[in-house]
Amino acid sequence: MQALKALLSYMKPYWLFAILGPFFMFVEVAMDLIQPTLMQHIIDDGIASNNTGYTVKMGLFMVGAAIIGLAGGLGCSVYSTRAAVHFATDMRKDVFQRIELFSSRNIDAFGTGKLITIVTNDISSLQRAVMMTLKIFVRGPLLFVGSIIIVFFTARELFPILAAVVPVLILVIILFTKKSGALFKKVQEAIDKVNTRLQENLAGMRVVKAFGRQAFEKQKFANANNELTKVNISAEQLIALLMPILLFLVNMGIIAALWMGVIKVDNGSIQVGVILAFINYLNIILNGLMSSSNVLMQITRAFPSAERVQEVLAMELDIEEPSDPYDPRKIAGDVEFRHVSYSYSKNGEYVLKDISFQVKNGQTLGIIGSTGSGKSTLAKLIPRLYDVDKGNVLIDGKNIKTYKLQTLRETIGVVSQKGILFSGSIEENLHYGKENAALEDLKQAAENACAREFIEKLDEGYNHLLTQGATNLSGGQKQRLSLARAFIRKPSILILDDSTSAVDAVSESAIQKALKQEYAESTKIIVSSKISSIKEADQIIVLEDGEVAGKGTHQELLATNKIYQETFVTQGGVLGEYAKR
Numbered sequence: 001m002q003a004l005k006a007l008l009s010y011m012k013p014y015w016l017f018a019i020l021g022p023f024f025m026f027v028e029v030a031m032d033l034i035q036p037t038l039m040q041h042i043i044d045d046g047i048a049s050n051n052t053g054y055t056v057k058m059g060l061f062m063v064g065a066a067i068i069g070l071a072g073g074l075g076c077s078v079y080s081t082r083a084a085v086h087f088a089t090d091m092r093k094d095v096f097q098r099i100e101l102f103s104s105r106n107i108d109a110f111g112t113g114k115l116i117t118i119v120t121n122d123i124s125s126l127q128r129a130v131m132m133t134l135k136i137f138v139r140g141p142l143l144f145v146g147s148i149i150i151v152f153f154t155a156r157e158l159f160p161i162l163a164a165v166v167p168v169l170i171l172v173i174i175l176f177t178k179k180s181g182a183l184f185k186k187v188q189e190a191i192d193k194v195n196t197r198l199q200e201n202l203a204g205m206r207v208v209k210a211f212g213r214q215a216f217e218k219q220k221f222a223n224a225n226n227e228l229t230k231v232n233i234s235a236e237q238l239i240a241l242l243m244p245i246l247l248f249l250v251n252m253g254i255i256a257a258l259w260m261g262v263i264k265v266d267n268g269s270i271q272v273g274v275i276l277a278f279i280n281y282l283n284i285i286l287n288g289l290m291s292s293s294n295v296l297m298q299i300t301r302a303f304p305s306a307e308r309v310q311e312v313l314a315m316e317l318d319i320e321e322p323s324d325p326y327d328p329r330k331i332a333g334d335v336e337f338r339h340v341s342y343s344y345s346k347n348g349e350y351v352l353k354d355i356s357f358q359v360k361n362g363q364t365l366g367i368i369g370s371t372g373s374g375k376s377t378l379a380k381l382i383p384r385l386y387d388v389d390k391g392n393v394l395i396d397g398k399n400i401k402t403y404k405l406q407t408l409r410e411t412i413g414v415v416s417q418k419g420i421l422f423s424g425s426i427e428e429n430l431h432y433g434k435e436n437a438a439l440e441d442l443k444q445a446a447e448n449a450c451a452r453e454f455i456e457k458l459d460e461g462y463n464h465l466l467t468q469g470a471t472n473l474s475g476g477q478k479q480r481l482s483l484a485r486a487f488i489r490k491p492s493i494l495i496l497d498d499s500t501s502a503v504d505a506v507s508e509s510a511i512q513k514a515l516k517q518e519y520a521e522s523t524k525i526i527v528s529s530k531i532s533s534i535k536e537a538d539q540i541i542v543l544e545d546g547e548v549a550g551k552g553t554h555q556e557l558l559a560t561n562k563i564y565q566e567t568f569v570t571q572g573g574v575l576g577e578y579a580k581r
């Protein structure tokens with residue numbers, strides 16, 4: 001409820017539409033309510049008394065009321081739709097912008113499947129709830145209350161039937177609405193699971209196929225889908241049950257009205273038209289209650305959606321802009337870690353423990369270590385993809401948490417392990433690194449990343465279109481483009497996280513040469529499990545289980561560090577006179 005209230009602020013800019021919608025609905029309902037009374041007059045005062053002039057006049061009133069009602073209905077639809085659609089569009093925009101500010105830890109907390117369901121399903125469910133509220137919420141109670149008042153004044157003899165039937169109708173609706181709310185929460189959770197499965201399978205389709213695991217994945221998807229089917233059936237069945245039960249109750253009311261009416265017509269206390277009008281009003285009451293219950297169910301359905309949307313909007317950002325950010329014109333690129341520790345989960349085990357090192361502007365730092373030793377995590381702390389739990393990371397002697405985030409990230413060029421590219425042309429992907437870069441600069445960056453040759457061999461060259469996930473490129477080509485995208489920035493700090501693992505040895509050596517010559521002023525942090533990628537570095541850190549197990553140049557580590565020596569030998573190196581035994 002709190003969440004829904006908070007989200008209603010999205011309605012503020014559209015308050016006029018939100019008022020006009022129900023206003024037009026009010027007009028439509030008023031016209032609907034007049035019709036049975038007009039009909040009653042036609043029967044009792046026109047037809048029964050053979051007064052043709054009166055009958056025609058009342059008939060024309062009925063047509064007029066129907067036309068005004070139609071205009072009211074159309075006006076209501078137009079304004080309610082506008083209010084609801086704009087409400088949802090603004091919310092979707094804000095949720096997306098909020099997600100853009102999420103740290104990797106924030107994203108991990110939700111999971112991408114759930115975030116997609118929130119942006120699509122949940123916001124659509126809120127849009128439907130708003131639309132129905134504006135269109136029908138006014139209609140339902142108005143029809144209901146209006147009919148009761150009219151019956152009270154025009155067919156008081158039959159009023160006891162209403163007094164008996166209506167409370168039972170209301171009770172049934174309340175019970176159903178309560179039960180359906182809980183069921184729809186389960187439906188949303190089941191949709192999350194289906195979305196997560198689908199997303200994982202689409203992303204990992206090649207792996208699934210390569211390992212021949214289609215049957216396994218099919219089963220996992222079927223399980224999630226069956227769960228969704230089960231809760232969907234329970235929820236829909238419950239709703240489907242409601243209408244027949246309500247109709248049954250109303251029909252009982254109609255039978256009672258006919259029975260009581262016949263007796264009263266016989267003894268002359270009411271006319272036939274009154275009974276017909278009463279039956280009509282009973283149906284209008286049912287219609288009003290059904291509309292109200294539909295809206296209530298939609299709103300109940302929207303409660304969990306509102307909570308989930310609000311959860312995203314109110315999520316405490318893990319990484320926030322400092323209140324008085326430091327925004328220097330130029331960052332030289334000295335990087336220092338002071339006693340840094342980091343854990344992915346609060347109170348969990350540290351994956352980096354008490355890491356300290358310093359690398360000066362223009363120098364190269366190599367980070368080597370076995371799988372899972374924490375190399376990528378260390379690299380992610382520099383552009384603040386995650387924030388340290390203990391200690392500090394400093395750039396140019398200042399804590400990175402004091403820098404303006406945009407400035408900090410613009411000064412760093414990151415090439416991640418996966419080489420993520422976007423659908424669009426190669427040129428657009430390279431411009432991602434620097435929006436206004438000239439084509440010549442793009443070509444130079446591509447050259448430095450050993451990507452120029454393969455790009456220029458393509459028919460459309462730099463206009464060659466990449467598919468989603470760049471599946472139309474090889475792993476090595478993706479890595480080269482990712483490198484070029486970072487190079488184009490000429491960043492003060494270049495972080496290469498295992499970014500040449502799919503590049504052949506000749507190209508790797510050319511890239512290393514370019515790094516030395518073309519990016520001499522950049523501080524280079526190279527993460528790799530291959531000694532060949534880091535052996536030229538000014539300083540190398542050996543990571544083992546999140547701790548610094550050695551520090552020095554290639555020669556120094558070969559002479560003194562056991563882990564480094566073992567890695568060197570495993571990778572085909574001959575220790576010879578290097579090792580001090």
Ligand SMILES: Nc1ncnc2c1ncn2[C@@H]1O[C@H](COP(=O)(O)OP(=O)(O)OP(=O)(O)O)[C@@H](O)[C@H]1O
Nearest residue numbers: 108344351369370371372373374375376377378529
């Ligand atoms: N998003 C995450 N959530 C939780 N734990 C994570 C996450 N990413 C990594 N880890 C864990 O943190 C530890 C360090 O991972 P990291 O990716 O930094 O290792 P790495 O040395 O780069 O490994 P590799 O050479 O295989 O890439 C591992 O134990 C890993 O399971």
